[in-house]
């Protein structure tokens with residue numbers, strides 16, 4: 017077992033760089049399957065277990081998929097030997113289901129085990145199925161697999177998404193790129209990762225208009241070829257470090273973060289009294305003044321992202337006054353709450369709403385992360401807490417944060433990984449910092 021030990025109390029200070037976006041690179045890796053010639057080279061791929069899992073899936077399908085020593089991914093899918101993604105591989109990440117749209121377009125059939133990923137509530141695929149069927153495929157769920165085929169080439173169609181689903185928008189775009197005729201996706205997701213995927217597909221030869229708006233038009237083409245692409249910065253990772261700066265009353269420059277992608281977070285932090293300044297290369301956060309409580313609701317982009325909700329919970333836990341968070345995207349995304357309460361937070365979940373009565377300080381405790389962003393939220397709690405916090409469940413953290421400890425150490429934090437039977441020993445921050 018491996019744990020993270022965080023000694024709180026140090027205001028973060030310095031510069032941290034955002035890596036390439038996990039939620040952008042994973043569908044782009046699936047899109048590489050659409051090219052029957054030329055290698056794709058993806059730059060800016062961080063060292064994440066989700067990326068390793070997606071590489072293993074591509075290799076299993078017969079593609080050549082590797083990471084070079086400079087962190088670039090090389091993917092070439094001239095041969096596809098199977099269209100089955102077994103449970104053992106698919107269960108590791110939600111993004112495994114993007115193989116369905118790509119395989120359906122490229123070879124006309126797929127059998128992909130229903131995915132894993134974060135345990136944050138129901139993650140149905142009815143909108144993905146609706147889209148594939150509208151394009152002419154026959155799709156069923158059987159034995160834990162999503163199975164689809166089409167007898168002839170997929171045919172473009174109009175598809176209205178009942179829910180503005182990020183995943184379904186991506187899967188339908190992937191399937192529609194090689195269809196005949198035009199596909200129009202209405203009520204499409206507008207998230208930056210969709211725009212990045214479409215930029216890559218357009219370089220490959222796809223004809224796509226409207227990415228980043230609610231209506232995306234895809235005119236099918238006959239062929240796509242591999243291309244090079246640099247992934248956009250990870251707004252969730254960048255946002256996590258911005259919140260960490262605010263929590264520790266620090267002063268941090270998050271290089272490569274894009275203000276437009278983070279505008280809901282920047283707005284909320286400013287409302288709370290944090291200084292947030294954006295320039296051409298990043299965002300500067302300074303939180304020396306006392307902060308004010310706030311109210312926020314998670315929504316599809318450009319609303320407040322659900323992937324930053326847990327981290328904001330940690331910040332509001334130590335912001336005196338009453339705050340309220342409503343989670344509208346996922347049905348079970350407050351699993352960090354009992355752990356923060358273990359650290360002294362005062363908050364209560366009422367349905368999809370969390371009422372927070374901000375306390376002056378959290379205190380270190382042994383806590384367990386049950387999903388990716390809750391792991392980050394607990395680490396942030398630890399950075400601001402008195403004493404030592406031990407965090408269990410790092411497999412979740414490693415899915416989405418690369419060099420997490422090193423980046424925080426660089427900002428002055430005391431964060432270390434230890435494990436394999438190492439003795440847990442809780443100490444006070446005074447002892448630990450050597451005061």
Ligand SMILES: CC(=O)N[C@H]1[C@@H](OP(=O)(O)OP(=O)(O)OC[C@H]2O[C@@H](n3ccc(=O)[nH]c3=O)[C@H](O)[C@@H]2O)O[C@H](CO)[C@@H](O)[C@@H]1O
Nearest residue numbers: 039138139140141142143144179181182183184316345346
């Ligand atoms: C809208 C939103 O914030 N999406 C987030 C979601 O994308 P992800 O693609 O995982 O989720 P979706 O956007 O598809 O889901 C949004 C909502 O739609 C529902 N749904 C989805 C598909 C479907 O076929 N039927 C259905 O009912 C889901 O249960 C959920 O309540 O998690 C990603 C990883 O955390 C984030 O990067 C995305 O920003």
Ligand SMILES: C=C(OP(=O)(O)O)C(=O)O
Nearest residue numbers: 110111133134323388389
């Ligand atoms: C929940 C997340 O990832 P996934 O949807 O891949 O499980 C996330 O990125 O916060």
